[in-house]
Amino acid sequence: MCVIRHTEESLLELFSKGLLRGTVHTCIGQEACAVGVISALDKKKDILFSNHRGHGHYLTYSDDVHGLIAEIMGREEGVCGGVGGSQHIHKNNYYSNGIQGAGVPIVAGIALAEKMNNSDAISVAFIGDGTFGEGVIYETFNISALWKLPMLVVVEHNQYAQSTPSYDQHAGVLHERAKVFGYEVSVVDGMDLEEVYLTAKRVIDNVRKEKIPHMLFLNTYRFAPHSKGDDFRSKQEIDRNKKRDPLSLVRDKIGKEIFDNINEDALSRVNDVVAKLMGAKH
Ligand SMILES: Cc1ncc(C[n+]2csc(CCOP(=O)(O)OP(=O)(O)O)c2C)c(N)n1
Ligand SMILES: [Mg+2]
Numbered sequence: 001m002c003v004i005r006h007t008e009e010s011l012l013e014l015f016s017k018g019l020l021r022g023t024v025h026t027c028i029g030q031e032a033c034a035v036g037v038i039s040a041l042d043k044k045k046d047i048l049f050s051n052h053r054g055h056g057h058y059l060t061y062s063d064d065v066h067g068l069i070a071e072i073m074g075r076e077e078g079v080c081g082g083v084g085g086s087q088h089i090h091k092n093n094y095y096s097n098g099i100q101g102a103g104v105p106i107v108a109g110i111a112l113a114e115k116m117n118n119s120d121a122i123s124v125a126f127i128g129d130g131t132f133g134e135g136v137i138y139e140t141f142n143i144s145a146l147w148k149l150p151m152l153v154v155v156e157h158n159q160y161a162q163s164t165p166s167y168d169q170h171a172g173v174l175h176e177r178a179k180v181f182g183y184e185v186s187v188v189d190g191m192d193l194e195e196v197y198l199t200a201k202r203v204i205d206n207v208r209k210e211k212i213p214h215m216l217f218l219n220t221y222r223f224a225p226h227s228k229g230d231d232f233r234s235k236q237e238i239d240r241n242k243k244r245d246p247l248s249l250v251r252d253k254i255g256k257e258i259f260d261n262i263n264e265d266a267l268s269r270v271n272d273v274v275a276k277l278m279g280a281k282h
Pocket of ligand 1: 052053098099100127128129130131132156158160161162226
């Protein structure tokens with residue numbers, strides 16, 4: 001989580017210096033969602049499909065700080081040769097795409113293929129709350145429940161789609177929507193790493209064993225703007241949510257000394273990568 005936080009902060013800084021290609025959507029505040037879910041997967045076989053806010057997912061999956069930052073800087077040494085950028089990342093069983101909802105039907109197709117091959121891999125799609133405005137996700141809920149596909153839809157409900165609050169765009173209760181198609185749904189505090197991890201582990205084991213789809217709905221909040229500078233939320237609201245910073249919650253659990261050591265290591269790792277890239281010829 002510390003590596004993700006420092007990577008995202010560095011990316012915002014590099015962006016403001018004009019050193020990145022394209023835009024970035026950081027997941028500052030949402031680190032427990034990425035780490036809690038992806039740590040519970042079997043990285044040797046499970047397949048992940050991330051969205052536009054995917055840096056934390058990728059870092060948890062790969063621990064590849066250099067490949068990610070280089071990629072977003074448009075360098076050849078980036079994980080996708082510098083041509084994918086922030087939103088189009090692929091490595092091993094990890095994929096991402098910035099088109100909202102696009103990963104959900106793709107993950108259903110992958111889950112079907114895995115099921116037909118009798119593998120016990122599960123496939124995972126990450127989406128945001130705003131993506132409940134995309135019709136294709138409901139078509140996918142339907143067919144994946146009907147065909148009993150071993151897939152997990154992880155929703156990071158950070159309460160906003162860009163600048164539009166969830167309550168201004170969605171009727172009813174979002175996490176109830178998948179239930180009408182027969183999905184099992186778990187709703188979790190996405191700021192609490194332990195709670196996310198323990199629930200994700202139980203749910204993932206069950207999807208793998210029973211070969212049925214599940215939705216893991218994580219209530220969270222992003223502390224930084226949607227991408228860069230496009231933030232209309234009040235400072236009071238952001239500050240109120242920062243009181244439940246997922247990193248501080250971990251620090252309270254593991255103790256300040258251990259946390260500070262981990263955090264310093266993470267910061268120097270990220271700083272080293274950035275310094276190397278800034279010094280490299282391109
Ligand atoms: C099909 C589509 N429409 C519009 C966009 C532009 N866009 C990128 S992110 C975003 C908001 C997404 O909100 P949400 O799903 O809640 O994810 P969050 O950004 O909060 O993580 C929009 C409208 C897009 N990427 N894809
Ligand atoms: Mg959102």
